[in-house]
Amino acid sequence: MTLLSVNVNKIAVLRNSRGGSEPDVVRAARTCLAAGAHGITVHPRPDQRHIRPDDVRALAQLTRMQGVELNVEGNPFAPPRAGYPGFLALCDEVRPAQATLVPDGDGQITSDHGFDFARDGERLRPLVAGLKAMGCRVSLFVDAGCEGLEQAAQLGADRIEIYTGPFAEAAARGEPAGALERCIGTARQARALGLGVNAGHDLSQDNLGRFLAAVPDVLEVSIGHALIGEALYAGLEATVRRYLDLLDAAAASRD
Template identity: 70%
Template sequence: MTVLSVNVNKIAVLRNSRGGALPSVAQAAQACLDAGCGGITVHPRPDQRHIRPDDVRALAALLRGRTAEFNIEGNPFAPARDGYPGFVALCAEARPAQATLVPDGDGQITSDHGFDLRQDGERLKPLIRELKALGCRVSLFMDADSPDIERVADVGADRIEIYTGPFAEAFDAGDAGRALEACARTAERARAAGLGVNAGHDLSQANLGPFLRGVAGIDEVSIGHALIGEALYDGLVPTVRNYLAVIAAVRA
């Protein structure tokens, strides 16, 4: 069954807009866990615009010993800077179950493309080895229909995460067929290469069911922006449970 990992970055955005400690990222994560999600995702950036290293450490402590997984996303090439130790160093402290590598920069509002492994593959190999030596499963953020899907296994990663932003945009426009087919082809190619398949970006209660029905074998979906937005109206626990119901209905 597809695992739901809740991205709690937006809780940190709200906290940081005011300063102080509220709303609590850890308390929000606990509510998601109480609702039955299978994991918590964070994406700390060097500029600390939302999730900060101390949040990562607090969530690592919260999740330690639980069956729910901790997934840390980030750019492994971003150098350490004041207050940010670097992605691999942060994973060495937190020991997440999964490290999801994303080629984002400070100038991006959000992740908007996957890796080009012809350009970055050799640089990724030693970093992936370091992360796996820490006990992390490694996933690479990849565009649907990327020519490099098979290379993900060659550089040593365990999974891909399909960038689903184009699918979500096409779904909102009422014509998601081609984007959904591209995701399905990508998942099939990844599985044929011995890789697991995750998905994330702009997935919502509206489009998650159609996505999972159209793309077989998704191991995990990481959802934050839409889920936190919907929770403003319905509450965090009911919203997480609604997502779990969507996943369960597809399985049934």
């Protein structure tokens, strides 16, 4: 069955827009876990636009207590700066179950592309090794249909995360077939290389069922923006449970 990791970045965006401590990121994460979510995802950025290092530390404590996984995403190439110790240093401190490496920069509103392995592969190699030495499962953010997936396996990564933004955009236009085919091809190639497959970005209640029905062997989806937006209308607990129903339905359809 595909697992759901809820990304709580948007809770921090709302908190940071006003200052103070409300809404409480840890309380929101606790609510998601109480509703049945399998884990929590965060993406601390050097600019501290949303999730901050102290949030990561608090969520690491929560997920350890709850016996669920914390997935920390981030750009391993971004240097430390005031208030941000660097991605590997933060992972070394909190030891997440999974570290997802993403090539995003300060100028990006959100992650919008995967790694170029021809350019970044050798730079990634020692970073992947360092994270694995910390006991982290390592996932690399990739575009559907990307070249060089063999190198991701050679670098020692455990999984890839397929960037699903283009699929979500195509599905919203009513023409998802081409984007789905690229996701299917990348998932199959990854599995043949011994890599696990995660997926994330702009997955929602509207498109998740279609995605999982088509793309084989997805181990985990991390969903934040759509889920938090939907929760404004239906409530956080009810929305998480609706996503879990979709995952259950997808699993049943494959049995």
